[in-house]
Amino acid sequence: MSLNLETVLTGSPYISYTYAYPHKTAYRSIEPVPLEQIWQSEPNETFLYVHIPFCEMRCGFCNLFTTVNPDSSLETGFLTALERQASAVRSALPNNTVARAALGGGTPTFLVPSELERVLKVLESFGVGHSTPLSVETSPRTATSDRLELLQHFGVDRISIGVQSFVEAEARAVGRSQRSSEVLGALERIRAYHFPTLNIDLIYGLPNQTSVSWLESLRIALDFAPQELFLYPLYVRPLTGLGKLEQNWDARLELYRVARDFLLESGYAQHSMRVFRRADAPSRDVGIAFDAQKDGLIGLGVGARSYTNHLHYSSEYAVGQVRVKEIIADYATRTETDFSFATHGFYLDQLEQRRRFILQDIFNVAGFSRIAYQQRFDSDAVADFPLLAGLLELGLVAISRDTIFLTELGLERSDAIGHLFYSAHVQELARDFEWR
Numbered sequence: 001m002s003l004n005l006e007t008v009l010t011g012s013p014y015i016s017y018t019y020a021y022p023h024k025t026a027y028r029s030i031e032p033v034p035l036e037q038i039w040q041s042e043p044n045e046t047f048l049y050v051h052i053p054f055c056e057m058r059c060g061f062c063n064l065f066t067t068v069n070p071d072s073s074l075e076t077g078f079l080t081a082l083e084r085q086a087s088a089v090r091s092a093l094p095n096n097t098v099a100r101a102a103l104g105g106g107t108p109t110f111l112v113p114s115e116l117e118r119v120l121k122v123l124e125s126f127g128v129g130h131s132t133p134l135s136v137e138t139s140p141r142t143a144t145s146d147r148l149e150l151l152q153h154f155g156v157d158r159i160s161i162g163v164q165s166f167v168e169a170e171a172r173a174v175g176r177s178q179r180s181s182e183v184l185g186a187l188e189r190i191r192a193y194h195f196p197t198l199n200i201d202l203i204y205g206l207p208n209q210t211s212v213s214w215l216e217s218l219r220i221a222l223d224f225a226p227q228e229l230f231l232y233p234l235y236v237r238p239l240t241g242l243g244k245l246e247q248n249w250d251a252r253l254e255l256y257r258v259a260r261d262f263l264l265e266s267g268y269a270q271h272s273m274r275v276f277r278r279a280d281a282p283s284r285d286v287g288i289a290f291d292a293q294k295d296g297l298i299g300l301g302v303g304a305r306s307y308t309n310h311l312h313y314s315s316e317y318a319v320g321q322v323r324v325k326e327i328i329a330d331y332a333t334r335t336e337t338d339f340s341f342a343t344h345g346f347y348l349d350q351l352e353q354r355r356r357f358i359l360q361d362i363f364n365v366a367g368f369s370r371i372a373y374q375q376r377f378d379s380d381a382v383a384d385f386p387l388l389a390g391l392l393e394l395g396l397v398a399i400s401r402d403t404i405f406l407t408e409l410g411l412e413r414s415d416a417i418g419h420l421f422y423s424a425h426v427q428e429l430a431r432d433f434e435w436r
């Protein structure tokens, strides 16, 4: 996709979601490198993420690394391999301390309680306990009382549930069959366990969704007083069930504005284009301080990425069901020795690290610290990226001596602005990625 400064203001704001830079489509096979070596000069505080690549349904819009209703041998093979991988990582990083943790997917609660317990034990083996902020993703059908009780007992402080829309027909139109009664029942059960933070994911830009039906979904969500709401613009992505659904970007932009205004009036603060948090929500910054700019991420489970300052690595990425299943089956055959090497990833040189630094924080309302950038790279962000001056001229960013942040106009165009910071090399790798 070719994009320049001018089209950021006039074209579609929905170019790509920069969840992390670079995207997994830029990862390639690398010479095997021992984890010990990768992590030796990294800070000891980390974020631990465990990816469960299973779901009870494959939603038509979703390109996450997951497979639907695996047979039990694939599931058992995955869990046993996860334990081997955890053991390999613990041995390679003996001084590691987990500052925060998350269990995502896929749908972690697809696992039955006894399996979920095995995964929680893996977290525990890294020292994750009641004082560690721990977030778990769930779905309406799998948020059952026995699983929720287990999670509460383990000290999970945040539950995040995908709802997408409270209007049944809207969810169905994007290949997600869920009954309103299931969704409401799940939210009631979650609320009964009093997790300190409840997040609800909703999607806007669904076929036939209107401002009225979108506001209805938002109002129903607020009946459950979630501490957080993640609002995602619908993206139609390669190899997902939605195929070539026509998409109208100005409708999404309008729905974004409707939601933003409604949530601001309803006592929520905006943290980024996608994240809104209730003003009285508890802070999740407890325990060991974690600085996402400096500290690394350890990903366990097939499909999870790991980040250090100079190397991002993971297993191979795919969306098509045949390839996803092959990759999971391959993961299940790996030995502890195999798991002590990274074999697939992306090396970030100094320039890529600068891009990543900016992309890590610029989408947050608070922006990125120009001072921290200067301290880390011994260089000024505005001098390194003339693009920032261009964005300033268009009213998309504000620049002070200390911070650089998106304006209201910039925030709503986050997904186009992010793309401008991608290097030519990363864009080329993503373009050449073979979608399977």
Ligand SMILES: C[S@@+](CC[C@H](N)C(=O)[O-])C[C@H]1O[C@@H](n2cnc3c(N)ncnc32)[C@H](O)[C@@H]1O
Binding pocket: 055, 061, 062, 063, 064, 104, 105, 106, 107, 137, 138, 139, 140, 160, 161, 162, 163, 164, 201, 202, 203, 232, 233, 234, 235, 236, 237
């Ligand atoms: C791991 S899922 C959430 C938990 C659970 N699997 C579920 O669906 O209920 C991550 C979220 O990403 C969002 N998402 C995934 N693909 C998307 C797409 N193509 N467009 C917009 N949002 C998307 C959805 O809101 C989804 O809830």
Ligand code: SF4
Binding pocket: 054, 055, 056, 057, 058, 059, 062, 063, 064, 066, 105, 106, 107, 139, 162
């Ligand atoms: S949206 Fe959630 S339930 Fe649906 S396929 Fe993606 S991860 Fe699975």
